[in-house]
Amino acid sequence: MSVLVNKDTKVLVQGMGKTGRFHTDKAIAYGTDMVGAVHPSRAGQVEQFTGETDHSGVQDRPDTYDVTIPIFRTVREAVEVTGANATVVYVPPPFAADAIMEAAEARVPLIITITEGIPVGDMVVTKRYLDGKHVRLVGPNCPGVITPQECKIGIMPGYIHTPGRIGVVSRSGTLTYEAVHQLTLNRLGQTTAIGIGGDPVNGTNFVDALGMFNDDPETEGVIMIGEIGGTAEEEAAAWIKANMAKPVASFIAGTSAPAGKRMGHAGAIISGGKGTAEAKIEALEGAGVVMAPTPTDMGSAMLEALSAS
Amino acid sequence: MKIHEYQAKALMRARGIPVPEGIMATTVDEAVGAVRMLIESTGNPVVVVKSQIHAGGRGKGRFKERPDVGGVSVVLDGIDGGVEAAETKVRELASAMLGSTLVTIQTGEEGKVVKRLYIEQGIDIATELYMSVLLDRSASRNIVMASQEGGTEIEVVASETPDKIIKEEIDPAFGLADFQARRVAYGLGFEGDAFKNGVRFLKTLTAFAADMDTDLVEINPLVVTTDGIVMALDGKVAFEANALYRHPEVLELRDESEEDPAELEAKEFGLSFISLDGSIGCMVNGAGLAMATMDIIKYVGGEPANFLDVGGGAEKDQIAAAFKIITEDPNVKGIFVNIFGGIMQCDIIAGGVVAAVEEVGLEVPLVVRLEGTNVELGKQIIDDSDLNVVSATDMKDGAAKIVELTT
Numbered sequence: 169m170s171v172l173v174n175k176d177t178k179v180l181v182q183g184m185g186k187t188g189r190f191h192t193d194k195a196i197a198y199g200t201d202m203v204g205a206v207h208p209s210r211a212g213q214v215e216q217f218t219g220e221t222d223h224s225g226v227q228d229r230p231d232t233y234d235v236t237i238p239i240f241r242t243v244r245e246a247v248e249v250t251g252a253n254a255t256v257v258y259v260p261p262p263f264a265a266d267a268i269m270e271a272a273e274a275r276v277p278l279i280i281t282i283t284e285g286i287p288v289g290d291m292v293v294t295k296r297y298l299d300g301k302h303v304r305l306v307g308p309n310c311p312g313v314i315t316p317q318e319c320k321i322g323i324m325p326g327y328i329h330t331p332g333r334i335g336v337v338s339r340s341g342t343l344t345y346e347a348v349h350q351l352t353l354n355r356l357g358q359t360t361a362i363g364i365g366g367d368p369v370n371g372t373n374f375v376d377a378l379g380m381f382n383d384d385p386e387t388e389g390v391i392m393i394g395e396i397g398g399t400a401e402e403e404a405a406a407w408i409k410a411n412m413a414k415p416v417a418s419f420i421a422g423t424s425a426p427a428g429k430r431m432g433h434a435g436a437i438i439s440g441g442k443g444t445a446e447a448k449i450e451a452l453e454g455a456g457v458v459m460a461p462t463p464t465d466m467g468s469a470m471l472e473a474l475s476a477s
Numbered sequence: 478m479k480i481h482e483y484q485a486k487a488l489m490r491a492r493g494i495p496v497p498e499g500i501m502a503t504t505v506d507e508a509v510g511a512v513r514m515l516i517e518s519t520g521n522p523v524v525v526v527k528s529q530i531h532a533g534g535r536g537k538g539r540f541k542e543r544p545d546v547g548g549v550s551v552v553l554d555g556i557d558g559g560v561e562a563a564e565t566k567v568r569e570l571a572s573a574m575l576g577s578t579l580v581t582i583q584t585g586e587e588g589k590v591v592k593r594l595y596i597e598q599g600i601d602i603a604t605e606l607y608m609s610v611l612l613d614r615s616a617s618r619n620i621v622m623a624s625q626e627g628g629t630e631i632e633v634v635a636s637e638t639p640d641k642i643i644k645e646e647i648d649p650a651f652g653l654a655d656f657q658a659r660r661v662a663y664g665l666g667f668e669g670d671a672f673k674n675g676v677r678f679l680k681t682l683t684a685f686a687a688d689m690d691t692d693l694v695e696i697n698p699l700v701v702t703t704d705g706i707v708m709a710l711d712g713k714v715a716f717e718a719n720a721l722y723r724h725p726e727v728l729e730l731r732d733e734s735e736e737d738p739a740e741l742e743a744k745e746f747g748l749s750f751i752s753l754d755g756s757i758g759c760m761v762n763g764a765g766l767a768m769a770t771m772d773i774i775k776y777v778g779g780e781p782a783n784f785l786d787v788g789g790g791a792e793k794d795q796i797a798a799a800f801k802i803i804t805e806d807p808n809v810k811g812i813f814v815n816i817f818g819g820i821m822q823c824d825i826i827a828g829g830v831v832a833a834v835e836e837v838g839l840e841v842p843l844v845v846r847l848e849g850t851n852v853e854l855g856k857q858i859i860d861d862s863d864l865n866v867v868s869a870t871d872m873k874d875g876a877a878k879i880v881e882l883t884t
Contacts, residue, residue, distance in 0.1 A: 287717060287719045288612060289687065289690045289717065292617055292618055296649045296650050324819060325850055340763060342763025342764075342817045343766055343769060345849065346817055366765070369612070369617045393765070395765055395768060399614070399615055421769040423772045424771040431751065432767055432784065433765070434718070434719065440632045441632050461776060463766070464773070464871050464874075465873075
């Protein structure tokens, strides 16, 4: 088991430009079932992918791959023809919100948005549009979602992952890689790693991800990586205290960040005294979460949380 | 992106949001010239001289060169002495303020040099209130926030008397509904003309915020005049960076002299950079990791000199630019490069670091921590170079090493 994605996930790509093509190739090499693309100006064409298999991904495959992906005009057409049940959005920021809404309208159940720099106002409208559509948005401004050796959707390096027992959920890409790497080294491995993204308005939040991991029989513990800005970590702490049956370890970035400055991510800003790392750490500790004092200690914090439970 | 008060008010005025009459001045003569125009066109003998800088707390701020002069001065001399007396006072104030350094609660001790003044008509105020439109991240929507405690910082009201804050969530599909605007107006105690004007003000202000893609619109104080007009006596507007591409008229309002020169230079090279006060320069890939690198430097007893995210696809030129920007800071006593190679390969980064150091030169210790894709190749490139570089096994080790080397 795992959450969100597995070997049965059939993936569409929205935005088959340079970035979309590059990461589609990596995903195919990993063994992800990429079934089609949506790119209105290139509809009717196909995209060809050949190369050497990434054997850290889906097991027992030939050493090379040769995959042809059809390009469609609309998401609806692409879903009808391919039976896709997930989509990954690489569409540039001015058009990304529309791409998400198109996927939602076509009822693609999982919409993973990698694009960084989508206007906040567009995301506010998009989230309103998603109300009642029964689809899940992950991101935007995130590395994606991976279930090791089953399905990789997004821009993360596949080979650092190993199948295992821990769920990872994070607002930061590179800190996710740090955590995953440590979980691979200490042999805990990962069930699924979810990047929820660094934007102030996103689809899936910590509480959603924690809930999925809590319900997943294979996940034995969760690493949650937060950062300054907003109150998503505080809300997660309250949820953990009330509902979480599994141990949680956490790291919060930004204890040294000055107030009022946006630290790279659009959502990483302390404003009006709200969103400090201290408040988040205090809330999580109060919920029984084991805090890693530095990112280097995330793996050992998880071990500690597991042995304490 | 921040803009000046006079620019914010011009945008609001164009939208039909009541603001006082005012004229921006960059010289003493312009400031003096504005006085007669304002007094004659408004009939009010009072004018206000307001420093224009990108920081709040101007009213309580003081000038370094002239501690007796505040960042905002109300000129009452015109009441008894007529236009000439007001002009004399404004000449004196403008001479003291222009070119001087204003220190406020938000500028830090170094303060900001005042290059522009806004000369504004006096207003006969009945009540002072607070209103803002901003994103509620938990709700994923903009909200209107209002309070009767005008002039006080909203954070203070929120922590001391949270029940005095009125909030309404704005549905992006419909905007602020009439009943919501009325609810806020009742909460603010508006009556008669002020009630009607207040409802209109709320509807216009929230539509302005949505159409202009603002990060924040803050009116503090919002005033009701003795004539029942609801007016923005102050106005702070900040724009959401990702949406600026569709507001070219807003981009023209950018005042780069208010921004950090190192941050501007970094932006040209596609780097995300923020200056800090410490002595250890950081170069990192990824925003979260860059923040955590600052944290870990502090954790082991050092102080970071900057936040720097070179991004996911940094080229050699960007790395060279990053080194140059870091080493230009005279406070920097050492540099810590912390890379987790994913799509970005460690050997490419290592090659970039070596080339950059050879080009820019290096007079301070350098610690490099590489992990991830092609890490062995990357370490080899660093080892094979003649550079005086210390390798680190992990992030904590690297932070400890650079702190040790610089103390």
